[in-house]
Amino acid sequence: MLNRYPLWKYLLILIVLLVGVIYALPNLYPADPAVQISSTASGTALDQERLDRLTQALEDEGIDVKQSELDGNSALIRLDEADQQIAARDILDDQLGDAYTVALNLADATPDWLAGLSATPMKLGLDLQGGVHFLLQVDMDAAVQQRLEANASAVRDILRDERIRYRDTEIGDRTITFQFASEEDRNAARDLIADQFPDFDYENEDGSSGAALTMTFTEQAVQALQDYAVNQNLTTIRNRVNELGVSEPLVQRQGPSRIVVELPGVQDTAAAKRIVGATANLEFRLEARPDTPDREVETLNFRNDENRSAELMRDVIVTGDHVSSASRSFDQNNRPQVNINLDGTGGSMMSRATRSNIGRNMAVVFIEHKTRTHTVMEDGEEVEKREAYTERGIISLATIQSALSNRFRITGLDSSSEAADLALLLRSGSLAAPIYFAQERTIGPSLGAQNINQGILSVELGLLLVVLFMLARYKAFGVVANIALGLNLVLLVAAMSMLGATLTLPGIAGIVLTLGMAVDANVLIFERIREEIRAKMPAQQAIHAGFERAFTSIVDANITTLLVAVILFSIGTGPVKGFAVTLSLGILTSMFTAILVSRALINLTIGGRPLKKIWI
Amino acid sequence: MRQLDFMGKRRIAFAVSVLLAVVAIGALALKGLNLGLDFTGGTLVEVRYEQAPALDDLRSQLGDQGFEDAQVQTFGTSNDILVRLQQTFDNDVGQRVVGILDSEANPVDLVRAEFVGAQVGDQLRDQSGMGMLLALAVVMVYVAFRFQYKFALGALISLGHDVVIILGIFALFGLDFDLTVLAAILAVIGYSLNDTIIVYDRIRENIRKSQIDDMAQIFNESINQTLARTMATSGTTLLVLLALFFLGGDMIHNFSIALILGVVAGTFSSVYVAAALLLAIKLQRQDLIPSKKENDEEEELP
Numbered sequence: 006m007l008n009r010y011p012l013w014k015y016l017l018i019l020i021v022l023l024v025g026v027i028y029a030l031p032n033l034y035p036a037d038p039a040v041q042i043s044s045t046a047s048g049t050a051l052d053q054e055r056l057d058r059l060t061q062a063l064e065d066e067g068i069d070v071k072q073s074e075l076d077g078n079s080a081l082i083r084l085d086e087a088d089q090q091i092a093a094r095d096i097l098d099d100q101l102g103d104a105y106t107v108a109l110n111l112a113d114a115t116p117d118w119l120a121g122l123s124a125t126p127m128k129l130g131l132d133l134q135g136g137v138h139f140l141l142q143v144d145m146d147a148a149v150q151q152r153l154e155a156n157a158s159a160v161r162d163i164l165r166d167e168r169i170r171y172r173d174t175e176i177g178d179r180t181i182t183f184q185f186a187s188e189e190d191r192n193a194a195r196d197l198i199a200d201q202f203p204d205f206d207y208e209n210e211d212g213s214s215g216a217a218l219t220m221t222f223t224e225q226a227v228q229a230l231q232d233y234a235v236n237q238n239l240t241t242i243r244n245r246v247n248e249l250g251v252s253e254p255l256v257q258r259q260g261p262s263r264i265v266v267e268l269p270g271v272q273d274t275a276a277a278k279r280i281v282g283a284t285a286n287l288e289f290r291l292e293a294r295p296d297t298p299d300r301e302v303e304t305l306n307f308r309n310d311e312n313r314s315a316e317l318m319r320d321v322i323v324t325g326d327h328v329s330s331a332s333r334s335f336d337q338n339n340r341p342q343v344n345i346n347l348d349g350t351g352g353s354m355m356s357r358a359t360r361s362n363i364g365r366n367m368a369v370v371f372i373e374h375k376t377r378t379h380t381v382m383e384d385g386e387e388v389e390k391r392e393a394y395t396e397r398g399i400i401s402l403a404t405i406q407s408a409l410s411n412r413f414r415i416t417g418l419d420s421s422s423e424a425a426d427l428a429l430l431l432r433s434g435s436l437a438a439p440i441y442f443a444q445e446r447t448i449g450p451s452l453g454a455q456n457i458n459q460g461i462l463s464v465e466l467g468l469l470l471v472v473l474f475m476l477a478r479y480k481a482f483g484v485v486a487n488i489a490l491g492l493n494l495v496l497l498v499a500a501m502s503m504l505g506a507t508l509t510l511p512g513i514a515g516i517v518l519t520l521g522m523a524v525d526a527n528v529l530i531f532e533r534i535r536e537e538i539r540a541k542m543p544a545q546q547a548i549h550a551g552f553e554r555a556f557t558s559i560v561d562a563n564i565t566t567l568l569v570a571v572i573l574f575s576i577g578t579g580p581v582k583g584f585a586v587t588l589s590l591g592i593l594t595s596m597f598t599a600i601l602v603s604r605a606l607i608n609l610t611i612g613g614r615p616l617k618k619i620w621i
Numbered sequence: 622m623r624q625l626d627f628m629g630k631r632r633i634a635f636a637v638s639v640l641l642a643v644v645a646i647g648a649l650a651l652k653g654l655n656l657g658l659d660f661t662g663g664t665l666v667e668v669r670y671e672q673a674p675a676l677d678d679l680r681s682q683l684g685d686q687g688f689e690d691a692q693v694q695t696f697g698t699s700n701d702i703l704v705r706l707q708q709t710f711d712n713d714v715g716q717r718v719v720g721i722l723d724s725e726a727n728p729v730d731l732v733r734a735e736f737v738g739a740q741v742g743d744q745l746r747d748q749s750g751m752g753m754l755l756a757l758a759v760v761m762v763y764v765a766f767r768f769q770y771k772f773a774l775g776a777l778i779s780l781g782h783d784v785v786i787i788l789g790i791f792a793l794f795g796l797d798f799d800l801t802v803l804a805a806i807l808a809v810i811g812y813s814l815n816d817t818i819i820v821y822d823r824i825r826e827n828i829r830k831s832q833i834d835d836m837a838q839i840f841n842e843s844i845n846q847t848l849a850r851t852m853a854t855s856g857t858t859l860l861v862l863l864a865l866f867f868l869g870g871d872m873i874h875n876f877s878i879a880l881i882l883g884v885v886a887g888t889f890s891s892v893y894v895a896a897a898l899l900l901a902i903k904l905q906r907q908d909l910i911p912s913k914k915e916n917d918e919e920e921e922l923p
Contacts, residue, residue, distance in 0.1 A: 257740045453677045463865045470864060511801040524857050528857075558823070568756065588808070
């Protein structure tokens, strides 16, 4: 019989819709703006009485408290209005003093049974809700030092290859000094390296201890390095932030040597800081032979065993900068490991070094550039001093069994989360210069309340107009199309929530636009049905033919658009990617609802019955 | 139903298209796009108030004094305010902003004023550009495979036509081109392609079905048959867009302008560029006949 679905199809559709409704539901419970109080000193835990007094104090100031809860050493006060969050924090700060820290927070309001199904609401973007603002300072002195060390190492290589003997290297603020045994050696060295390292000014120094050559980093080169370092860090941080899964972040340069990172809806700022600011990198080095001269040897400790150490060559085979991809996995003993692929250059450097050193030990060194701040008294004032330092530790030392190529894995990591972090850092590239957090603040929405309300209003009105239009044009079938449209919205919201998408105002406009375009499939089908009816086809056949004939058009049109979206997703980053996700999900859900759901509705209501006329 | 003679007027439409495209390219070449804060960077000013101000007041104060695109947000506390301006940084900007905001009742201090870089770096821009080109290439291959290469050519030129015209109008009127507009252009590509394929699909169907060899007549029939659908879909989309345009506020104003232009241009171009071009490059029945078999193995209805 025409226009009947077997039962399983109805059930399938029902199941999909049910899942959609469940995962879309948390969006009806937006996160509450909240203030979190935690005690910094022990023995000052909050009690219920104190908390009640605090909430009373807030209410006295006209701040509406929704709920307050005590959880061990900390308390969470949920508020009604996001505008009052900052004011509430200021009041609490005054009341509580130094023994407590008061921080802004977004408290989940998803009911437990939904949270149990790991259904979470979409986050709101920087424009609608604000987020955290990090100001990162690029440590230029450290960047210069790193560059000098790298150049010194390269110069040493050249001198060794050319058999020019040097005694010592010394790295100063902006200078590298090489000590030579004789003037001839020095002059030969200068001729050799001056062309290859044009970023330096060269100067001969003759002292009592022999001939020396001082290379000074030029001012231009420092400038260029600064630009390079900041831009490279920008790119790396963008990659990392995108890997964090926070869509619609903001990463931009501010001033000559700082970077702003703003993340929407981030709750765990500590985790975000760890990834954004991490300066971890890897180095692969050979273990020193007993007869290696001292100046080429560096003794390093193992990371997981302070008492163990090994003597390594100063020269590095390959650094983490040559990693093209990295992922975490587990070995047969379920210990975490990181699989590494090197790029072309890195691969050939690695195979050249390992081929000629089979039987020697190779170490993987984990490097982290850190800064510590300490306050010193200067002219009677407390001044914060920052000191950059580097931590190097061996994570594994293993014998080279055969020549390594560009693929291998490293073990010896403490935990699986450390392995995952390391893989992420290697993938997203290392920072060209160390950075530290100069400032961390919460930031309010970049759009005014009025602007947001206007946007939401226009979106609602747009949707209403589409619904009315479909009703006016297709009457009873318009009702079907509108139900399908509603379900499409539910499915789209569900899919975006599952992917952890972030909602911005243009994003909302995009969703509504997708809906406006999504009725296209129904329009195509209904117009086709009308056409067939005009051609005097009986009603049931016309419905059947309408769906069938429109199908190829719908598929062709949607697949082409889907292709565009998928490619934009795989190549684009940041906002382009986010848009591609909305677009492709919209296409898929709209095809499902417009073809399957609306057909099911029609089949269910009028399918298989003798019809004289249909109201379309 | 009355048949409109679309193909008969194709020379006039062609002239209009060429004229628009030339003006658009000229505007792009001479004036260039007015890139927004996302692409160019601008100035960031942090100020501190004695008492917490109302943000909407600050926005209107700044707007009245020529900083229409100022972004104002609280920064840490309600007294600290961050202002982002789409203006090249110079040393006076900070003082000028403070001058506008300062008042007897609520004094303002300048904390800092600095330039901020683009949110879209060069790398990101190049990558996205490559992505677009690749996407277009894949789509062309798909259309050539499902239809025929002449259709692919038509679709490509019609897409280019729409995008160039939107960009041109943005350049001509100096409208801000930011990331939301970029997203809108991507949406237009999707929309216009959709429209073109629907028309093509009907053309293909009619060429296979009909006995006559007059391509112009077949095209006319096809376009007339899909006209009701085109109008309905463009209609619903435009309804949404007009709502966004008139009520949506600043943030989605340019986004909706780009899309309105795109929907209009896309609808026009799917008839007059994509379809009419097939006449110009002499599409014949033979181009589609060898693939006649394919008719039988078209996807089944689910």
